[in-house]
Amino acid sequence: MRFTQFFIRTQKEWPRDEESANAKFLHRGGFVEKIGAGIHAFLPLGLRVLDKINRVIREEMNAIGASELLLPALIPKKYWEATDRWNVPILYKSTDSSGQEYGLGFTHEEVLTPILKRRIQSFRDLPTALYQIQTKFRDEPRARFGLIRGKEFTMKDLYSFHADAKDLERFYWTVADAYKKIFSRLELPVRVVEAAGGDFTKEYTHEFQVLVPAGEDTIFYCEACDFAQNKEIANVAALDTCPKCARAKIKESNGIEVGNIFRLGTKFSEAANLVYKDSAGKEQLVVMGSYGIGPSRAMGAIVELNHDDAGIRWPKEAAPFRIHLIALPGGEKQADAAYKYFAEQGVDVLYDDRNDATPGEKLTDADLIGIPVRIIASTRTANMVEVTMRDEKPFPFQSIEAAVLAVQRYYAR
Ligand code: ATP
Ligand code: MG
Numbered sequence: 001m002r003f004t005q006f007f008i009r010t011q012k013e014w015p016r017d018e019e020s021a022n023a024k025f026l027h028r029g030g031f032v033e034k035i036g037a038g039i040h041a042f043l044p045l046g047l048r049v050l051d052k053i054n055r056v057i058r059e060e061m062n063a064i065g066a067s068e069l070l071l072p073a074l075i076p077k078k079y080w081e082a083t084d085r086w087n088v089p090i091l092y093k094s095t096d097s098s099g100q101e102y103g104l105g106f107t108h109e110e111v112l113t114p115i116l117k118r119r120i121q122s123f124r125d126l127p128t129a130l131y132q133i134q135t136k137f138r139d140e141p142r143a144r145f146g147l148i149r150g151k152e153f154t155m156k157d158l159y160s161f162h163a164d165a166k167d168l169e170r171f172y173w174t175v176a177d178a179y180k181k182i183f184s185r186l187e188l189p190v191r192v193v194e195a196a197g198g199d200f201t202k203e204y205t206h207e208f209q210v211l212v213p214a215g216e217d218t219i220f221y222c223e224a225c226d227f228a229q230n231k232e233i234a235n236v237a238a239l240d241t242c243p244k245c246a247r248a249k250i251k252e253s254n255g256i257e258v259g260n261i262f263r264l265g266t267k268f269s270e271a272a273n274l275v276y277k278d279s280a281g282k283e284q285l286v287v288m289g290s291y292g293i294g295p296s297r298a299m300g301a302i303v304e305l306n307h308d309d310a311g312i313r314w315p316k317e318a319a320p321f322r323i324h325l326i327a328l329p330g331g332e333k334q335a336d337a338a339y340k341y342f343a344e345q346g347v348d349v350l351y352d353d354r355n356d357a358t359p360g361e362k363l364t365d366a367d368l369i370g371i372p373v374r375i376i377a378s379t380r381t382a383n384m385v386e387v388t389m390r391d392e393k394p395f396p397f398q399s400i401e402a403a404v405l406a407v408q409r410y411y412a413r
Contacts, residue, residue, distance in 0.1 A: 001321065001349065001350050001351065002339075002351050002353050003350065003351060003352040003353055003354055004353050004354055006044060006045075006350070007043065007044045008030055008044070008045055008365075008369075009030045009043075010028060010029055010030045010364075010365050010368045010369070011027055011028050011029075011030060014027070014028065015027040015028075015034065018034075018146065019145075020144075020145040020146045020148065020214055020300075020304070021214065021303060021304050021307055022145070022146040022147055022148065022214075022299075022300035022301070022303035022304050023145065023146030023147075023300075024146075025303050025307050025311060025312050025368075026046065026146060026147065026299075026300070026303060026312075028311070028368050029045065029311060029312055029368040029369050029370065030043055030045055030046075030368075030369075031043060031045050031046030031049060031320075032046045032146075032147070034146075036151075037143045037144070037151065038140055038143025038144070038149060038150040038151035038152065038153075039143075039150065039151055039152050040146075040147060040150065040152075040296075045320050045369065046299075046320075048320035048321070049299055049314070049318055049319070049320050050154065050295055050296065050299060052317060052318050052319070052320070053186060053295045053298055053299060053317075053318055054133050054154075054156070054295055056182055056185045056186060056317055056318075057133065057156050057182055057293060057295060058133070060178045060179075060181050060182045060185075061131050061156070061158060061178065063178065064129070064174050064175065064178050065129060066129040066130065066131045066158055066160075067128075067129070067130050067131070068130075068131055068132060068133075069130050069131075069132055070132050070134060071105065071108045071111045071112060071132055071134065072105070072111065073104055073105045073134065073135060073136075073137065074094070074102050074104065074105075075102060075103050075104070075105050075110060075111055076100065076101075076102055077100075077101040077102060077103065079103075079110040079111060079114070080103045080110055082110065082114075082271050082272065083109065083110050083267075083268060083271045084271075085110065086103065088106070089139065090106055090138040090139045090140065091103045091104070091106060091139065092104040092106075092137045092138075092139055104137035105134075105136060105137065106136055106137060106138045107136070107155075107157065107290070107292075108132070108134075108157055108159070109159065109264070109268045109288075109290060110268075112130065112159050113268045113269065113271070113272040113274050113288075114272050114274075116128075116130075116161060116274060116286070117272050117273065117274045120161065120274065120276050120286065121276060121277065122276055122277045122278075123163050123276055123277065123278050123279055125276060126161055126162055126163045126167075126276060126286065127160060127161060127162045127163065127167055127171060128160070128161050129158060129159065129160040129161070129171065130158070130159055131156060131157060131158035131159070131291075132156070132157060133154060133155070133156045133295065134154065134155060134157070135152060135153070135154055135155075136152070136153055136154070136155045136157075137151065137152055138150075138151060138153075139151065145214060145216070145300065146300050146303075147296045147297055147299055147300030148214070148216070148256060148297055148300045148301070148304075149216070149297075150296065150297075153294060153296045153297060154294065154295045154296040155292055155293070155294055155295070156292065156293040156294075156295060157290065157291070157292050158175065158290065158291040158292075159288060159289070159290050159291075160175075160288065160289040160290075160291070161274075161286050161287075161288055162286065162287045162288070162289070163276065163278070163284065163286075163287070164284075164287055165263075165265070165287050167287070168263060168287045168288070168289050169263075171289060172261060172263060172289055175261050175289070175291045176192065176206060176261055179208055179259050179261070179291075179293070180192075182259075182293065183208060183210075183258065183259070183298075185317050186298060186302060186315055186317055186318055187302070187305075187306070187315035187316075187317075187318075188210050188258060188298060188301060188302060188305065188315075189210065189211070189305075190208040190209060190210055190258065190259075191208075191209050191211060191219065191221055191226075191228045191255070192206050192207075192208060192209075192226065192228065193206065193207045193208075193209045193219055193221070193228040193229060193230050193255070194206060194228065194229045194230065194233065195207045195229075195230040195232065195233060195260070196230070196232055196233040197262060197263070203263060204233070205260060205261060205262045205263070206260065206261050207230060207255075207257045207259070207260045208257065208258050208259035208260065208293075209228070209230075209255035209256065209257055209258070210255060210256045210258055210301045210304075210305065211253040211254070211255050212253075212254065212255070212256060212301070212304050212305055213254050214254065214256065214304045215253075215254035215255040215256040215257075216254070216256070217230055217231070217232075217254065217255045217256070217257055218230070218231035218252060218253075218254060218255070219231065219252070219253050219254070219255040220234050220236050220237065220238060220250050220251070220252055221250065221251055221253065222242035222244065222245060222247075222248050222250060222251070223248050223251060224242060224245050224247040224248035225242060225244050225245035225247065225248075226244075227242050227243065227244035227245065227250075230255075231252075236250050237250065238250055238251065238252040256297065256300075256301045256304070257294075257297075258293060258294060258297055258298045258301055259291070259292060259293040259294070259298075260291070260292055261289070261290075261291045262289060262290045262291065263289050264287075264288040264289055264290050265287060265288070266285040266286070266287055266288070267288075268288055269285045269286040269287070269288055270285060274286045299318070302314070302315060302318055306370075307370075310364075310367035310368070311367040311368040311369065311370050312368070312369070312370030313370050313372070313390060314370045314371065314372060315372075316372055316410075316411055319370070319371050319372055320350070320369065320371065321348050321349055321350040321371050322347060322348040322349065322371070322372075322373060322407065322411060323342065323347060323348070323349040323350070323371065323373045323374075323375055323407055324349075324350050324352065324366050324369065324371040324373065324374045324375070325338055325339055325342070325349050325350065325351045325352065325374075325375045325376075325377075326352045326362050326363070326366060326374065326375070326376045326377070327351075327352060327353055327377055327378075328359045328362070328376055328377065328378035328379075329359065329378060329379060330378055330379025330380075331376070331377030331378035331379065331380075331381060332353075332355075332377075334377035334381065334382075334383060334384075334385065334400075335351065335353070335377040335385075336353075337400060338375065338377060338385055338400045338403070339351045339353070341400050341401070341404065342400075342404060345404055347404060347407065347408075350369070350371065352365070352366070372389065372390040372410075373387070373388070373389050373390070373407050373410060374387075374388045375387050375388075375403055375407075376388075381397050382397075383399075384397035384398055384399055385397065385398060385399075385400060385403050387403050387406055387407070389406070389407070389410045392410065
């Protein structure tokens, strides 16, 4: 993609009234624009990042046998009434010109369960799992921290349907493993934290928390084992001996919840009378689970964790492009040739081909945009290019062909 064709506008000034790193750097790099409290526009560069994150999520959801669908955001009142959630405070409501009332989806059990009711007959139809990646609306009283808490945000929501609690349990931990893979690919170190299930369950649910100062949750965790609890339910406190391994003292940290998994049990299947016939022909309630990830929140969390004074340092799988190719004075022809070759090889590259920007401006923009691999052509590199890969030793100048191979190896690691 040529810089001169793609819409990129980095910003010279920090945003006013923003404290969080993700709000500041996503603004400066031209990834998002704040439209109102908790409402953001994703500019082309930001949309590319979101799409990369979504791609990782989709791959891991498809790998556990979940099918993607897309549910509406505009949901008639009767659906919310059926589960007694019409008066949930975070529900945005709307009335159309004929007086019909709607709620904007903040989660989608209400819509999906009746769809399944018309399509599940017997135990042979189970288990099944469906997910979507969609915009959610929540009237959050304290929308803040850039993408971390929005009134409009994206969610991957997965719902699973089972014949019994045992099968739900099996799938619950399958999803937990898939989530670990997703966050590891996005280089988000997560703790799997025990949390309260709210209205749904007396058992713990599990949150996937990134431990960073910018987080709104408080997490107690053990450094010697995997024990971790959200303060909201905790039966430990900081400096206690770990109740699980007894080998270390409990620590306290703020956390950002990037995902969570819930056992819903039969709450929603009871409301919709979602039943199936077991092998004896007897009607049984379907047992459900629901599982969320916030891709837009994850994008904010990635920036909280990965930035320096000069800009964002995107993890490989979330970077808007794989290579940032820069033509500096004297290197224009060589950079053009490299761009052409990269395009032929199908390499995802951003090519700064501007002739009205100074070298300093180009390099500052490259820092703000934060792509892990930078390739520069200049008088100095002659018929070679200079390849810089984050966290790797500098290379001697290389031919264009060798540069592509090196980049492919870097991304395969
Ligand atoms: P929180 O405790 O942060 O309010 P939640 O427990 O209500 O979130 P869910 O309803 O389970 O979250 O939503 C699933 C996922 O969607 C969360 O794990 C989070 O990553 C994301 N998410 C929830 N609320 C928001 C929001 N207001 N802005 C951005 N992402 C959100
Ligand atoms: Mg929560």
